[in-house]
Amino acid sequence: MDSPVAPPPVLPPPATNPPRPSKDAVEGSSTWALVDRIGLAICWALGLLFCAIAVAIVVYLFIQGITYLKPSMLVTPAASGFSQSETGGFSDALFGTMIVATMGISIALPAGVAIAVWLVEYGRPTALARITESTIEAIAGIPSIVLALFGTVIFSNAALGFLSRSTEGIVFGRSFFAASAMLSLVALPLIVASTREGLNSIPRHVREASYAVGKTKAATTRRILLPAARPQVATGAMLGLGRIIGDTAIIVVLLGATQNFAPVEGVGFPLNYLRGAGTTLTNFVYEASPTGNLNQPEKAYAAAFVLLLMVLVLNGAVDVIHRRARKVGTWSS
């Protein structure tokens, strides 16, 4: 072996074992400034506090509800009587809630989605789009009792007499139609906001990809954009539904807040009910609570429990929709 061999590299001597930390090193708050640590502690405390409050409400209502709710209450209308055993249940209120929810959302959903599509995809002239935006925001900020008051003015109008009970030219102005129409305004801003968010989250190149294979704006909106925004549309609808179910002011003012359905005579089903006054669960809870006219708190708890269940079901539905949307995937940004 006459070829020169490179000398072996000089390796540093093996390091003596460094002192091992007693625990694996992780970033902790122990090195933080005092203010930051206090801030973190407050965040924790508030988070836990609100969890506790939510759990307390749900658990309390569950216990009360399971104690007082009897299946018969769901199918028996309210009746007048002197003891809780004579006053029946709240089936009319339950149906009332279902009716206003269905009617309200079937006005608010198409209108809200249409407004959002126009705002995001068209939005010209810009000034008009701006005005629309701020109008929607204004509606979102108006207390529902004010909407209700405004509703009485509109629906007591003689021209709209066909939507409620009218006798001798005097329009009562309170009906499922009137209440649902105003309730849809409560849900509308939520649906618009949520749908806009969904449409805005679709990258521009996705729209262009559809145009780039010769599709019109209408086809793109129908087949690509709205399906892609479906989870957000659904979220908006569920939130809106929750608000409709939970609203009391509009019911008290615009639904007549009777204890039972008060169908209009001489009109065919189902218009007689829809044009008549009625009640909902929120109104029933209000009336049955210790401050209300009926003062039968046990039934108030039972009805509140049913309301809570409805809201929980809606929340669950939102979760399911989002989970299903995740299965379809989304674009990398």
Next chain:
Amino acid sequence: MEFLTTPPPPIRRLELDDPAAAQEVAAPARPENGAHAAPGGFTGARRSIGAPQFSIRRMEIDEVSVFYGAKEAVKGVSLPVRQGEVLSLIGPSGCGKTTLLRSLNRLTELTSTATLKGRILLDDVDIKQIEPTLLRRRVTMVFQQPNPFPMSVFDNIGYVLREQGSRRARKKQLEAKVHSALDRAGLFEEVKDNLDHPALKLSGGQQQRLCIARALAAEPEVLLLDEPCSALDPQSTQVIEDLIVKLRDDVAVVIVTHNLQQAYRIADHVAFMYLGDLVEYSSATALFGSPREKRTQEYVSGAFG
């Protein structure tokens, strides 16, 4: 352990003001097993495209300028687009290459401030006279980000085949066309058992090939590709490049790319744009091998970009 002791070769810096030095540095040191490397200013990769079998002029870009408001993004560019060839538009960011590409199927019109001067002819007809939705079926486009529609693999192609927003034309009737589009994009074998799976769950490279399949399903005359590989890994890039080379006989291909190696590998003709101007247009070997313009030479040798 020799690699531990041998000092790394000194890094030679490019002398920007001395083209001769730039040329020397940029010249390939070792052409890999017989690869034909471009001489001149470009560290060439291997060409993966052969000489064109034929070429038919499909589009004619004639003195086209595109303005965004007052800003001129493309300045009086003239270029032919031919079937049988791959045309690559290269140039630094903001040079107007994507704008030029998008004006070929009138996508620039979606930007309200954009105006176009000059003429673009598709088979001798001014594209201004072709209804945009019809034009865009004849001149389809693939984008930088893979953007399958949020539906099944099958429906992504079906959407293109069906009339506008219609759901009509059942799966059975479309099957053959969908399969053939996927096949042309080299995707069919990989997805044939999963045609109803959501397209957005495919890998990035597969998604981009699905987008190519979608663009091909309309049976276009011209296929526009806007940096189709920039979001993909090298392997997927390779697959798509091979595909582009195969497609050039069926459809005129225009590709915008940032990647000079890519342009060299797969383009027949290359147009170098700079600040809205078309600086040089010639065959890929000529443009990378012996650029006529100093700007081109500097760009392809990596002096700026």
